[in-house]
Amino acid sequence: MSAKKILIIGGGYVGMYTARHLRRMLRAGEAEITVVDxxxxxxxxxFLAExxxxxxxxxxxxxxxxxxxKGVRVLTGRVTGLDHDARTAVFxxxxxxxxxxxYDILVMATGSITRTLPLPGLAEHGMGFKTLGEAVQLRDHVLAQLDVAASTDDDAVRRAALAFVVVGGGFAGVEALAELQxxxxxxxxxxxxxxxxxxxxLVEATGGILPELDGRLGAWTVRTLTGRGVEVRLGTTLDSAVDGHVALSDGTELDAGTLVWAAGGRPNPLAxxxxxxxxxxxxxxxxEFLNVRDIRHAFAAGDGAAVPDLTRPxxxxAxxxxxxxxxxKVLARNVVADVRGEPLRPYRHAYLGSVAGLGHRQGVAQIHRVRLTGLLGWLAHRGYHLLVVPTMGQRVRVLAGWLLSGLFHRENVRLDAR
Structure with a gap:
């Protein structure tokens, strides 16, 4: 029997971890795994915010x-077309x-991309916060604005350079604002x-921030950020940002040198x-078995898939x-089962809680019914993520970075070529 060809599209959480589990579960010569990203x-x-x-x-x-x-074929590029009936993909x-x-078996792990709106000036002046490149660019940009403010005698230029607007009150937006502040x-x-x-x-269209956490933790975070001088505008949207002039739906207008768009994502269009x-x-x-509905030998999971939550019929x-x-992990088991002609297992996972870091050694955490704030929340945030980063090398390097940043001042240096 020839080895089955497994094609995984996407090398993020689902794609990488599925391939990793498959490599351990499959017998030698049972299948060939290819990951495309x-x-x-x-x-x-x-860790993008940090x-x-x-x-x-x-x-x-x-x-x-x-x-x-190791042992998996990794191809750098994009899949631009699929014909599942013919079991082919255009790479x-x-x-x-x-x-x-x-391929014989398909795994769609395409994830999500930044969700934008056709607002005047957003494309020209808004900065995303979803990729490592965007995180580094944003850091350099904020430091560049401080350079501008420190080097000008024009009060209007100075005020604009020192104005920072973040749109989106989810984890990405809140943590980005807190760490950058x-x-x-x-x-x-x-x-x-x-x-x-x-x-x-901080601009958020709904009535609260950090929606995956208990509402009391979201309210605590609002009070904490407000106490640090952050203007939290709930029930507010961005209307425009033409020429860097930010207009909000609550009537606020200001010139801002920095506009961060962290207002959620949408499924990758490839889906x-x-x-x-x-x-x-x-x-x-x-x-619930993570296989594509009514399609044989195709699976999907993550942000780009609508997976039934068996704990919430x-x-x-999320x-x-x-x-x-x-x-x-369940997806990998089911792909192996598909290879071997065995029954599939359903995916069932009850929400354990979430954690968020807010800089200044502050954070929030919800673990089942336990709620932590301040220093304890910050320690829970760091401890949890340190345990689940993919490799031991990352754990050691991240921990060393934390220790060094705690002992010494941050290296506030721009990394861009100038």
Whole structure:
């Protein structure tokens, strides 16, 4: 019997962990695994904010796929077309002509991309916060704004440079703002600036922030950020940002040198273009076994899939790392079962809670019914993520970075070429 060809599209949480589990579960010669992703590394998203804030080195928040997935074929490029009936995928490498990849079993782990809106000025002035490159760019940009403020005699230019607007009150937006604020306040003193001059605004369209946490923790976070001088605008949206002039729906207008767009994501468009069944949001429809509904030998999980939540009948699992990592293990088992003609297992996972870091040695955490805030929340945030980063090398490097940043001042230096 020839080895089955397993094609995994996406090298993020689901893709990398699924391939990793498959490599351990499959017998020698039983299957060939190929992972395709535009990048040759997996980014540990919860550490992006600390990488942007300078608490840890950016390169320490990524896991190189070639190193982590030894024995797995890793292709850097994009899948631009699928024909599941023919079991073929069109692959465009980073350089060179496109070619066709054949497969027997498909795993769609395409994840999500930043969700943007057609708001005036957003495309020109808004900065994303989803990739490592965007995190590094944002760090450099914030430090550049401090350089501008420290070097000008024009009060209007100075005020604009020291105004920072973050749109999105989820984990990405809140943690990005909190860590960048901590870094900027430290760097401002080095620039001869008064940290009190910095203006931070968090914009959230709903009535609360950190929606996956208990509402009381979200309210505590609002009070904490407000106490640090952050203007938290709930029930507010961004109307425009033409020429860097930010207009909010509550009537606030200001010139801001920094506008961060962290208002959620949407499924990767490849899901809708794949020919596989998708829901109205563009997520691939799956069963509780993580196989694509009504399609044989195709599986999907993560942010780009509508996975039924068996612990909450009628709902779908939340698009977070907690589910993605656990779905990957069940998905790998079911792919192996598909290879061997064995029964599939359902995915069931009850929500354990979430953690968030807020800089300044503050954080929030919810573990089942236990709620932690302040220093305890911050320690829970760091402890949890340190345990679940993909490799031991990352754990050691991240821990060393934390220890060094605790003993010495952050290195508030821009990394861009100038």
């Amino acid at each position: 535009p990048k040759d590394y997996m980014t540990y998203q919860p 990488a942007a804030g300078g608490a840890i080195e950016p390169r320490h928040v990524v896991a190189p796929l070639h190193r982590v997935l 465009e490498p980073a350089r060179g002509p496109a070619r066709t990849l054949g 901590a870094m900027a306040e430290d760097a401002a003193k080095e620039h001869g600036l008064d940290p009190a001059e910095l203006r931070w605004i 809708a273009a794949s020919g596989l069944p998708v829901d109205r949001l563009g997520r691939i429809e799956t069963t 009628g709902q779908f699992t 698009p977070n790392a907690q589910h993605a990592m656990r779905q990957a």
